[in-house]
Amino acid sequence: MKTPFSFLLLFLFLLGFGQSPAIKIYVADAENDKNIGNAKVCLEGFEIPAIKAQYNKKEKYYYFTEIPKNYNTVMVYHKKYNEKGFQDINGLPKELKFKLHEPLQNYYDFDYETSDEQPNKKFYNYYVEDPYKIVIRPKKEMSYNDFRNYIYSYINENNIEIEPVNPVWERYKLENNIKENLEPYPSLHSDYLNFYDKNDENKVCYFPLVSGRASYRENSNIKLQEESVNQIVFFFAKKNGDKFSRFNDKIIMSLRINDKIVVSNTIIPLEDIKHRAVENYKYLLIANKEFNKKYNPNFKSAFPFYFGFLDNKEYIKNRMTPDFEMSYPVVIFDTVTFNNESDNIYAKLYYNHSSRIEDWKIKLLYENNSISGGVGLGLLDVYEYYYKNLK
Known part of the structure; x- marks a missing residue:
């Protein structure tokens, strides 16, 4: 007989908390190397809806628990900075690090x-x-x-x-x-x-x-x-x-x-x-x-x-x-x-x-x-x- 606690663990696992990140994305300011925690990081592909990343506040990285088929691009957006991204149609790496610049710098x-x-x-x-x-x-x-x-x-x-x-x-x-x-x-x-x-x-x-x-x-x-x-x-x-x-x-x-x-x-x-x-x-x-x-x-x-x-x-x-x-x-x-x-x-x-x-x-x-x-x-x-x- 399963206890309420075991049901809770199963529920959290199904929500994805039990999964390790398929890809980690670090975002920092190019000038001072400080972490940027309020960026919009998305997983994208051709003519398919973008998927927004989750953020790990403790370890300060954005992440996706899976990379669905045809998603080959990671994009980083921020109002203050010049947007950046990375694409590989053969498969994304396990980790990406972006340093953002102001648009005129x-x-x-x-x-x-x-x-x-x-x-x-x-x-x-x-x-x-x-x-x-x-x-x-x-x-x-x-x-x-x-x-x-x-x-x-x-x-x-x-x-x-x-x-x-x-x-x-x-x-x-x-x-x-x-x-x-x-x-x-x-x-x-x-x-x-x-x-x-x-x-x-x-x-x-x-x-x-x-x-x-x-x-x-x-x-x-x-x-x-x-x-x-x-x-x-x-x-x-x-x-x-x-x-x-x-x-x-x-x-x-x-x-x-x-x-x-x-x-x-x-x-x-x-x-x-x-x-x-x-x-x-x-x-x-x-x-x-x-x-x-x-x-x-x-x-x-x-x-x-x-x-x-x-x-x-x-x-x-x-x-x-x-x-x-x-x-x-x-x-x-x-x-x-x-x-x-x-x-x-x-x-x-x-x-x-x-x-x-x-x-x-x-x-x-x-x-x-x-x-x-x-x-x-x-x-x-x-x-x-x-x-x-x-x-």
């Missing part, structure tokens, strides 16, 4: 510099991630007008719920008080281009048509491209204004089925802010904050961060160190290419910083590529995991 463990004065100290490069926009460019050479017509038609014919946005054009409209909802990527020679003089190299172009250092300022080294190139880029945002998911985004996955285009993420590197100019970085943050307060931009269309604005340039310049050179951000267009070498996979991340190309090589220790086609910004999170755990 985000960096990755594998991207840093050292100095001769302090060779053992790492100076990380900062990034501002833009989850509201993706970049689409052609794989093969096409003229600007041809690619514009092709991608517009493809999106409409397949009912893909995205629309073109032009962050640089958006800034121009804000600063010049233009209220009209003008075409973000007009055909060349259209009336909308009347502010651009092809023969005047000192007149700025507000159309980021080529990956790399796009036309962000006067005397940009990239102008309107009428000849055929494969680096023409258009920004797109979701019609409903939502962010693109870090992993398993339905729209990103549907677009990557098309083998004629390249779909990439938007990340603004702040590498111009070196350890020698920490105070410069602070003033740039102030300038950005002031601009946002004045114009209240819609971040679906505008970039979340600019290096300097007309109203603030003198304010910033007067307070910067002499060796700091004012510049505008460069946007990462291509985030990754995969190269198969032997039985392993080497992932290379390329990004444009001024006129040079940086090359991150990280060895993924899998016989097959475990990175799904739905990876968005979270690709860098995955690489950070491999860098820390498998290097």
